[in-house]
Amino acid sequence: MAKKGIINGLDVDRFYEMVDAITEKPEIAKFTFRAKNQWIKGGHNRTTIDEFYGACETHKHRKPFVLDKDEPPVLLGEDQGANPVEYLLAALAGCLTSTLIYHAAAKGIAIEAVESTLEGDLDGRGFLGLSEDVRNGYEGIKVKFFIKSDASEEQLKELVELAQKRSPVFDIVTNRTPVSVQLETSVGTARDIAA
DSSP states (O other): OOOOOOOOEEEEHHHHHHHHHHOOOOOGGGOOEEEEEEEEEEEEEEEEEEEEETTTEEEEEEEEEEEEEEGGGGGTOOOOOOOHHHHHHHHHHHHHHHHHHHHHHHOOOOEEEEEEEEEOOTTTTTTTTTTTTTTTTTTEEEEEEEEOOOOOOOHHHHHHHHHHOOHHHHHHHHOOOOOOOOOOOOOOOHHHHHH
């Protein structure tokens, strides 16, 4: 097979090597991502992302990523970071975009630029417990892509469809994902929890 080189900043030859390795040994594709969260005060909390499991071993990021979340003053916060539902939009935008770029590169389609805008409609009465008829989360999310490329409009539409079909975050958002929540410590001081 002829070398494909770098397309859209992605080493396509290494991409296909990865696909071949996973085809031969499917357990390489199993990943567990981890996040550790700590409440600061009010609506402010901080998540640290440092390590994950994948390709049959544990990996550490080059440096821990620290994500602050808070609420804006209109929602009684101090605006120390985007709020959690805004992070969800960011995660969805990032995953759809990466998926689109990877699949474009695999198809040999060069992309000059990709921008997207996302909007999510949410009614706070659900979160506040004021109405059982109102959903707690987004009632709907709208995504608009703007793509600059020499590819045909048909090819770009196909890439947007592939992004939706293959994006892990799109799948998480559009399909019910089992989430188990349990309490590990019910009694203790803040010092015990921080330790």
